[in-house]
Amino acid sequence: xxxxxxxxxxxxxxxxxxxxxxxxxxxxxxxxxxxxxxxxxxxxxxxxxxxxxxxxxxxxxxxxxxxxxxxxxxxxxxxxxxxxxxxxxxxxxxxxxxxxxxxxxxxxxxxxxxxxxxxxxxxxxxxxxxxxxxxxxxxxxxxxxxxxxxxxxxxxxxxxxxxxxxxxxxxxxxxxxxxxxxxxxxxxxxxxxxxxxxxxxxxxxxxxxxxxxxxxxxxxxxxxxxxxxxxxxxxxxxxxx
Numbered sequence: 001x002x003x004x005x006x007x008x009x010x011x012x013x014x015x016x017x018x019x020x021x022x023x024x025x026x027x028x029x030x031x032x033x034x035x036x037x038x039x040x041x042x043x044x045x046x047x048x049x050x051x052x053x054x055x056x057x058x059x060x061x062x063x064x065x066x067x068x069x070x071x072x073x074x075x076x077x078x079x080x081x082x083x084x085x086x087x088x089x090x091x092x093x094x095x096x097x098x099x100x101x102x103x104x105x106x107x108x109x110x111x112x113x114x115x116x117x118x119x120x121x122x123x124x125x126x127x128x129x130x131x132x133x134x135x136x137x138x139x140x141x142x143x144x145x146x147x148x149x150x151x152x153x154x155x156x157x158x159x160x161x162x163x164x165x166x167x168x169x170x171x172x173x174x175x176x177x178x179x180x181x182x183x184x185x186x187x188x189x190x191x192x193x194x195x196x197x198x199x200x201x202x203x204x205x206x207x208x209x210x211x212x213x214x215x216x217x218x219x220x221x222x223x224x225x226x227x228x229x230x231x232x233x234x235x236x237x238x239x240x241x
Contacts, residue, residue, distance in 0.1 A: 003118045006032045006047060008040035008063070009055040009079070018053060018079070018110075025111045035059070037066030044073045050118045051075050056082040056091070064090055071095035077117045078128075079110075088131035098185065099128035116185050121222070123185035129194045133177065169212045169224075178205045179213075183222045 007018050007030055019030045031047045034040035037054075038061040044052055052074050056063040063080065064087070070076050075097045078088075083101040091099055097117040100110065104125035113123035124132060171179065174195075181191045188206070192199045215221035 002027055002029050003051060003115060004029050004031045004047070004049040005114060006030070006034065006040065006044055006049040006052045006074070008034040008037065008052060008058065008066075010035050010058040011055075014055075021107045021110060022114065024107075028111060028114060037061030037063055041066055041069045041073075044070055049074050051077055051114050053077050053079045053114070054096075056080040056087055064094065067091060067094045067096060071097075075117045075120070077113060077123065083127040085131040085134060088128045089134075092132070098123035099131075100125045101127045113185075121185050122183070124190075126190060126193055129181065129186055129190055133181065133194050171209060171212055175205055175209050175212075178202065179209050179221065179225055182206070182209075182218060183225050 005022055005028060007015050007022075009015050009018070012035070015033045015035075019033065022028045022030050031049055032043040034043050036058045040052065040054065040058075041061075052070050054063045054067065054070065054076050056078065057080070058066075063078065067076060071094070076095065078091050078096045078099040079102070080100075081102045088099050097120070098113055100113055100123070104127060105113070109125075116123045177195065178191060181194060186194065188199050188202045192202045195202070210216070210221055213221050213224045215224055
């Protein structure tokens with residue numbers, strides 16, 4: 001199945017580069033390009049792509065202003081040079097399904113992120129992941145509820161949310177944070193960098209999380225965490241791949 005993509009960026013060189021990178025994957029196809037937010041909304045309504053790649057700073061209508069309109073039409077993956085925590089958090093609040101900062105990903109990681117967001121799995125580069133963790137830690141430090149992070153899905157579905165349920169599964173606070181980041185699409189290395197711990201420690205946390213969630217894989221753990229399946233009757237093996 002081919003994933004169709006709309007690229008919205010005011011820089012024509014960036015748009016051309018992204019088209020070239022994405023079209024090297026036979027399962028991806030760029031169907032339209034937009035130089036501003038208003039055009040992005042209009043073209044998304046017309047083409048109904050599987051994913052919109054959206055810059056933040058654009059003329060006419062900027063990315064954050066266009067975002068609430070776009071997420072009603074297609075999953076949106078922010079792809080921008082803007083890595084400020086406030087912008088990342090606002091994009092997530094408005095429904096972005098992931099956030100990539102230029103210079104923090106390889107071409108293959110970009111293609112993977114597009115596939116992930118198309119499938120409803122959030123994806124973040126390190127700067128954005130740090131902002132997500134800051135949201136979690138900030139809420140915990142002030143005794144408030146954990147923030148929800150929207151993951152944009154297809155227009156026929158409501159955006160899912162990362163709704164941590166530490167008490168239900170008996171996870172520690174740290175395990176809850178790690179599970180949040182797993183559900184956000186981060187790799188073990190990205191989780192380690194975000195939490196300032198070693199990859200070995202991350203793997204140990206994941207093994208315990210899998211056991212408590214009765215999950216045999218990341219996808220099963222995420223499904224349980226997001227409430228899209230019931231708790232399994234018997235624990236599975238704690239694979240970390």
